[in-house]
Amino acid sequence: MKQLMLGNAAVARGCYEAGVKVISSYPGTPSTEITENAVKYDEIYCEWAPNEKVGAEVAIGAAIAGARAMTCCKHVGLNVMADPIFTASYTGVNGGLVIAVADDPGMHSSQNEQDSRHYAKASKIMMLEPSDSSECKEFTKLAFEFSEKYDTPVFLRLTTRVSHSQSLVELGDRENDELKEYTKNPAKYVMMPANAIKKHVDVENRMRALEEYAETAPINTVEDNGSNIGIITSGITYSYAKEALGNSANFLKLGITYPMPVKLIKAFAKKCKKVYVLEELDPFIEEHCKVNGIDVIGKEAFTLLGEYSVNLIKKVVLGEEIEDIKSEPIPVRPPVMCAGCPHRGTFYVLKKLGLNVSGDIGCYTLGAAAPLSAIDTTICMGASVSAAHGMSKARGEEFNKKLVSVIGDSTFIHSGITGLIDIVYNKGANTVIILDNSITGMTGHQENPTTGKTIRGEATKQVDLELLCKAVGASSVRIADPFNVKEFEKVVKEELEKDEPSVIIAQRPCALLKTVKYTGKCVITDKCKNCKMCLKAGCPAITVKDGKPVIDATQCNGCSLCINICPFDAIVKEEA
């Protein structure tokens, strides 16, 4: 019987059926659920790696050792793992190796909109693109076959709407459960110049063979509906195009987006009067067509920005406009830190002190939003620490005394630690605040090296952040509770005054963790002087009715931060 499955869960199922033995990833929306679902199969060893580079290297090692292996990441995670991946393209594999990368057109949960297909071309690695959950499973299995047959890593490229849509999947059995033999082979696996020069020849030969294969690959499908209009597309855009145009156009659906066929596209285009390329983000397929002299309509009629849609395709291809009910302009509802979020205390204090804040990637990026409006910069994972060092070197001591970095526990392990080492080594005096909420929050609660648990929830050795920071040479490392706002403020002020690298570990667990049990509800009493200090914390449970703050009992989780903030002791806890 068919099952309704998330695209990411179907990739995990594909791994199970393909006999995959090892998966190592770092969480990143929209890719996280692949690894989370793979854990459910006892036959697959899964782990959260400290970052994507490590995850990729673990998978590469496993593949060289003869197992089928995968690493998963979001598009920006691919930047982090680029180094090992480009060389794995040269070594090739033993057991199959697949890199699942999920792009995020429309930036539902990302800091940029990069198109990972360029990586396939740059690293000379084959790329497959499924369009629904059923293809997620099938293409995953095929990717492992191609990987072993052509001795190459293979990219499986997803986008948010493929990863996070559920559709029907037919389940199969596990196959290929044996390890391949491991033999020493330095000419293949030791990439020093003499060997790599020879391997580059293999890579180019492999690409020619794959280009040839792409001409007749069964997953590059032509649907001839006898129309004058031709659509060349892949992935989720195929689903939109079929929905918009049904059988009124001919379709060339590319299951392999790198390398792409030439003869197949030429033959398809020749039968049509007008050929559109439908692809989100960059004109990747379009440029391939144009370089090969195929006349297509692409980005000039569509967009480089955000997601495509059925309506957009209908408008451009058919000239149809959709009539909808126009709503009046209404307030936006941006995401906010949850009621009870430990980060709220930290940002309340940083805002109050009027500090410059070098920010990072995680739930706490929301500290940039009003009314906290506390964060000055957000670039990428780990940049809060190193960028603050750069700011201080640029602007000097005075500026440094008004500057902090904020970074989550998981993000600090990911790539913040190297920045701290840079500060220590290069005589910096920055203050780094590690927001230790005992979990990887934004991606939906994954364990990490600081939580003391593995991906399966088993107890393991725990990286002690305090000892770690001391070990790399941070002169002062202190632990403080961000909900004890007075004490926290004092600690921040003291650490900023020091002429040496210091770390404050702001320790309080995520309010959504099952182990966190706040009780009762906070209530504003008639002692309230309407100073509205409580509103400065930006808690979604505290709102204004008839000009006065009130606490919405359905939203309040009883965390008591507002009680600590109120200067008139006007907020009390009512136990249920």
Added chain:
Amino acid sequence: METKSIMIVGVGGQGTLLASRILGNAVIGEGYDVKVSEVHGMSQRGGSVVTYVRYGEKVYSPVIDNGGADIILAFELLEAQRALPYLKKGGKIIVNSQQIDPMPVITGACEYPANIAGYLKENADTTLIDALSLAKCAGNQKAVNVVLIGVMAKNTDIPYDVWVQTIKNTVPEKFLEVNLKAFDLGYNS
């Protein structure tokens, strides 16, 4: 059968994901092709959240565009109004009367629109329901999502028993009783 498109909108944390999963699983029980599109990650943190459920003989797109929804199931008033342009002509809105102020309203940057219910009724076939009270009646205010699924269930041609079985298959054992009660309260409202 023509593809049916149902859009579930609300505020991150209200349980729209579970609602779309119950709906998705109920329709496969009836032998339809189905696609469900969800949003994970940052927008789940108290922001506007939207999930789509589409079912029929053969469904291609998992996403609903402007003018494409047969039913909009709204967990919150402001989100109902935001979703209005997605409603098909002649489509139906089922809306929970709960009001959750977004941060720009809390900070005073703008005002929560007055009389959204009236606005919706002027523009579409609207059913207004106090799902929060019904959820409290069922024993847990978090069961708002299942109350609303109950209201919507009555507006589909999927039989009652299929819904109950789907809830049994989807919801953890210890919350089952509350959720079944919540479903009934919505269904019979």
